Amino acid sequence: MVQRKTLPIAAHFGVYHIDKAAVSKRIAACPLRGCYCGMPARTEILPGILRNTQKTVTMTVTGRIGPAHTGHMCSQEGLGLNRITREFLYHYTDFQALDGILRCTQLRVNNILNMNDAAEMRHFMRGLCAAVVRRLEQEGPREAVPEVRRLFREELKRDFSYSAYAACFSFHRDDAAQWERYGNRGRGVCIAFRSRFLEQMAGGALSLQKVFYQDDMDGHALASVFCRLIQDGAAVSADAPGIRDALRDAWICSVAFKHPSFWSEHEMRLVVFPFEQGEFDVQPCYHITTERIKKYYPLDLLSMCRRAGIGLEDLITELIIGPESTQSPAILQDYLRDNGLDRLADRISLSSCPLRRPPV
Numbered sequence: 001m002v003q004r005k006t007l008p009i010a011a012h013f014g015v016y017h018i019d020k021a022a023v024s025k026r027i028a029a030c031p032l033r034g035c036y037c038g039m040p041a042r043t044e045i046l047p048g049i050l051r052n053t054q055k056t057v058t059m060t061v062t063g064r065i066g067p068a069h070t071g072h073m074c075s076q077e078g079l080g081l082n083r084i085t086r087e088f089l090y091h092y093t094d095f096q097a098l099d100g101i102l103r104c105t106q107l108r109v110n111n112i113l114n115m116n117d118a119a120e121m122r123h124f125m126r127g128l129c130a131a132v133v134r135r136l137e138q139e140g141p142r143e144a145v146p147e148v149r150r151l152f153r154e155e156l157k158r159d160f161s162y163s164a165y166a167a168c169f170s171f172h173r174d175d176a177a178q179w180e181r182y183g184n185r186g187r188g189v190c191i192a193f194r195s196r197f198l199e200q201m202a203g204g205a206l207s208l209q210k211v212f213y214q215d216d217m218d219g220h221a222l223a224s225v226f227c228r229l230i231q232d233g234a235a236v237s238a239d240a241p242g243i244r245d246a247l248r249d250a251w252i253c254s255v256a257f258k259h260p261s262f263w264s265e266h267e268m269r270l271v272v273f274p275f276e277q278g279e280f281d282v283q284p285c286y287h288i289t290t291e292r293i294k295k296y297y298p299l300d301l302l303s304m305c306r307r308a309g310i311g312l313e314d315l316i317t318e319l320i321i322g323p324e325s326t327q328s329p330a331i332l333q334d335y336l337r338d339n340g341l342d343r344l345a346d347r348i349s350l351s352s353c354p355l356r357r358p359p360v
Helices: 020-024 095-102 122-139 142-156 176-182 195-201 221-231 241-254 260-265 301-308 329-338
Strands: 014-019 048-052 056-061 088-093 106-111 165-170 189-194 206-210 267-272 285-288 293-300 316-321 348-350
Touching: 088 095, 088 176, 088 195, 095 106, 095 189, 095 316, 106 267, 122 142, 122 221, 122 241, 142 221, 142 241, 165 293, 176 260, 189 195, 195 206, 195 301, 221 241, 267 293, 293 301, 316 329, 329 348
Parallel strands: 316 348
Antiparallel strands: 014 056, 048 056, 088 165, 088 189, 106 165, 106 293, 165 267, 189 316, 206 267, 285 293
């Protein structure tokens, strides 16, 4: 009987060093549904970028790794996967959101489709469609190409049915672009989170995902999945079970890809898919402004920290006051101490970023 285990969601995305000798022993793609670990001898079905070095293969995983078991690529025991991480992730926001995180111990995840990249999720879906079309034009059946284009065109009309919700982080500390875009034009705050604790807190429907900035999806595993289904005679229809599952998985993968013009953000995301309701029981909330109603999900940071065996001040290691902020450090310290965050009160710093407020 094959021994099975499930990889933590946080390990689904990232960069791994894999021993080349172990890779050479894997001669078949993992047969488990929803697993895109792929087969090292066939680069086109790997879920990311495969780079060979003298002794190791570095694989950047951009697709979901399914349930793992010994003897397959997705086995941690078989390959000895070592996650490459940076110690801190930085969340740029305003002071109102900071109060929600620290005093209310809630971290909001917002609809990705409403973020500043107008092509969120759709960028990957369009690129995947183009990759499938190119493959079919080369390998056939060419007559399926118009149907594939129609399939993805109709699927893109359903984007809000697959909306993902995320809290966004950057690897960059005190970064001008981040202040300008997300830190209330430099008048907000940057919150440093310890990345390994965020990874521990991810699980179930919640995943910590690295963002990749690329246009070409030819090498993505799902391009092969779609082509194989079509070449095996599957109807090019969202009602066909295999195609339906592949489309669902494509929407899940789509949050890990953005247009290359955003590459300087070096982003990580804490992501949830409400349409995957099985393990997600958080009720939505609504933020009402004078202009519109926004939907979000409040994550209970206190409960998440308790499950990880840490406190909020273990998770959050520094607060950086924005370069254009008028916030008094002394008053911020009083606020933190009055909310029982004495250690964090000693971890306040001022931005050294020379960001200048644009003239009015």
